[in-house]
Amino acid sequence: MTQATSQPTTALRKPVARQEKTRLSVGFILAKRFTLCAFANFVDVLRLAADEGDRSRPILCNWTVLSDTMDPIPSSSGISVHPKERLGDPRRFNYIVVVGGLIEDGTDLSAGYQNFLQEAAAAGVPLVGVCTGAFLLHRAGLLDGYRSCVSWFSHSDFKEQFDGLDPVTDQIFVVDRDRLTCAGGVSSAHLAAYLVDKHVGTAHANKSLHIMIIDDAHQAEKPQPGIPLDLKTQNPIVQRALHIMQQNIDAPISIQEIAQRMGKSKRQIERYFRLSLETSPQVAFLNIRLDLARHLVLTSQKSVAQIAVDCGFCDSSHLSRMFRRRYGCTPQVLRGLPAPQEQVA
Structure with a gap:
């Protein structure tokens, strides 16, 4: 894999057709049997940052689950999420987030999802891989030449599936130009807080984490609790x-x-x-x-x-x-x- 020499911050984009007050707009693509915890942590940071107190109005941030079929999407825990919108124009979002599922399933995203992500990449919309989302983005050819982060637990599986590539497993997330990836779990909350900090403000990011009883925002370089x-x-x-x-x-x-x-x-x-x-x-x-x-x-x-x-x-x-x-x-x-x-x- 080509190693990036720097990690420039992702530029603030102005997605099309969004509310005037919205500063951060996120579209989610959920893989079959996606990791519910990683998705929920990411969404809750956005929800708590979007409004005053705990009122949950999507004012400063908005988010939606996208689908090519509008069928319910089962998580790895058996709980299903109903998508809200068809795929449509990716330019209406600041970020498209792909939440991965169980590695053993080994399924790729549908052609509809892959075409949507290719269109988003061509339009300069940053792509985010959460949990095993990095696997899906790699299989779609959307992480070539980028550094990517996976959980230490998935390191061996990644190297087996992508011969010659060595993912980052000693950080909780990685920002490499317009690709962002994280290990999943609580790290997805920290990656979401990073985006809120960037687009909405530090106070809003800290507020979200504190309400979720997460002490402080961690930077990307925070090591995963893994090998000494x-x-x-x-x-x-x-x-x-x-x-x-x-x-x-x-x-x-x-x-x-x-x-x-x-x-x-x-x-x-x-x-x-x-x-x-x-x-x-x-x-x-x-x-x-x-x-x-x-x-x-x-x-x-x-x-x-x-x-x-x-x-x-x-x-x-x-x-x-x-x-x-x-x-x-x-x-x-x-x-x-x-x-x-x-x-x-």
């Missing part, structure tokens, strides 16, 4: 193994099983890790789990016992022992709580 920075590598085999580890944090699998999934031997995986990271895959897997545990200790209200379960440790005592070895203190001490009395075996 000291485990970054360009070796594709090690990268894939690390992502498999991430996907199995709460129920750790053996290095032998990881190797089998990758069609490699355990000894090969261990050799690649030593050459790329100067550590063993066993230590790397433990460090990924401990780094997540530390993140949860510092940023969540979960009990240490629950954090231990979430990070694949037998119990809180097991977590505390491993935690002390790595960080020099127990999770309780890091959180500012009295350390529990541990029994000596």
Whole structure:
């Protein structure tokens, strides 16, 4: 993929036939079995920024779900959304947002949607890929030469589908000229807030996030909660193994099983890790789990016992022992709580 040398901000466009007070107009295309959370987060930022208080009138912002058939669109959770408008002229929007669905479906957008997006791109309307929307835009040939962001969870799938392309998985969203992509989930709220900040104002963007109980707006460079920075590598085999580890944090699998999934031997995986990271895959897997545990200790209200379960440790005592070895203190001490009395075996 051609790497962009800069990320210039997208120019404010004046879409045709819009209300005089509207500063930001967004059209949504929802893939079959789209991710409801990512869509809802994006829309709610627009809704809360568009009006005073929580009145939801589409004044400063407006948004609509577009369709080529007007049939209800099922989300991955089984809840369907009814589109509001036919595709029509894309120039009436500042942005067209494509919300992706489940990777396993592997379906492309219909010819009607693809033609609409091609028309939007030709007219200079910026295109946004949310969650796996980047997959759909790539398959439609609309991200060639652009940097794109996907969730760390989808990194391996992306590389398998688009040979030779390496997406950004260490940021929550990417702005590359007139293409914007994000990892999905809460990152879609931050990308929407970025657009509100740009077109409507910082106060409106912050208001939306605060009402949604999201502390502050995050910039694009905010890292995804993924692989620790000291485990970054360009070796594709090690990268894939690390992502498999991430996907199995709460129920750790053996290095032998990881190797089998990758069609490699355990000894090969261990050799690649030593050459790329100067550590063993066993230590790397433990460090990924401990780094997540530390993140949860510092940023969540979960009990240490629950954090231990979430990070694949037998119990809180097991977590505390491993935690002390790595960080020099127990999770309780890091959180500012009295350390529990541990029994000596």
